[in-house]
Amino acid sequence: MDRRALEGRVGAGLLQVMRRAEEGQEFAARQQGMHPTDFRCLGYLLAQDSPVSPRDIIAYLGLTSGAGTALLDRLESAGFIRRVPHRDDRRSVLIILEKAAAAAPLALHERIRASYAAATADLSDADLEAIATYLERVQALSEQTNLGLYQQAEAERPALQNTETDSRKNR
Template identity: 45%
Template sequence: MPLAVSLRRVNGEINRLTHAFATAQGLHPTDVSALATVLDADGPVTPGILRARLGLTSGAVTACLDRLERAGHIRRTRDQADRRVVRIEYVDEARLAARAFFRPLAVAGERARVRFDDAELAVVLRFLDAFSEELDAFGAETALEEPPR
């Protein structure tokens, strides 16, 4: 099976689970993408980071954060050094609920992972990291282009 087909299949399955979680939580799929961004971040997440990462307008990010906050998934706090800066935190109880929902995905990932030795996994991770870098670069390039008419 060609690589592109395999990647689309994996992406489709993850999207299916994401939509199911969004529906179960009364959220929009974009809200789940925002939660994933907060969860995967190396440091504090701000609305500006979400806007850039998700390709949303400031108003759309605010609406997304309002929904997530009302649903109890995130909290917004002010930075102590600069009160103008808003930090977004994943609420611990909501994180536990998300982990429980996505547990089958983690189990499937572990079942697949054990089929590979460390050297093979290192190659897979290098590929996925390189692919993500290329997608980020492609996204940055296309964001600067005029939309087709």
């Protein structure tokens, strides 16, 4: 297979992985009677070895602070997390996952992770290194692209607001 065809397979495969992972997360969340973002948050907390700041959770999930607060409120009300004072900063809190209360959605996360781990079981360390390097490059490229899009949108926002104001004045 030539280089261009291989690159096409990689690109198509990556897109399909992203779509299928999103579909799977949404289905798993619905199966647990949860919002997909709540389910993703529990997965993020499960992957951490220590308490996490709300800011880190919000950044990971790409939420606004208001949406992040609502998310944490829902998870706390369900008993899945607990807010505890930050030992080094009296003004902030840390989030602790309550594994016993969240056992059902966490078990589903573990099953999903185990299935992904099985897909790499027969790959060599060199293969895994190549995959990891590629994914890290794509992640960095995506972050740069998104940042550029956000900056462009912010730069265009005042121009759009002025245009809307001018059109209202002309009515």
